[in-house]
Amino acid sequence: MKITSLFLATSALYFAASSAFATGLATCDSGAKSTWQPVEKLEAQLKEKGYTVRRIKEDGGCYEVYALDEKGQRGEFYFHPVTLAPVPTKGR
8 A cells, every 4th residue: 555655656757847847958947837928929929030930838837839930940949928028948
């Protein structure tokens, strides 16, 4: 019984930690989701700059954007969800 409880507790901590840190390329201290800008606003700003947005998702408390930049090069970009400012990433 104790082993099962220990296993479940360890598993829960592992999954909570892995989802919180996601890829680890960028993290944002973004606060409550009620303060986040809408994804549509970020997408509109990027389109104005010539980006072709493929996908936007949450990762490490940031918005992670898969897009083609203004030069047509594919990239993975991170933005702070409150300010929509670019977030520097760690090298892979």
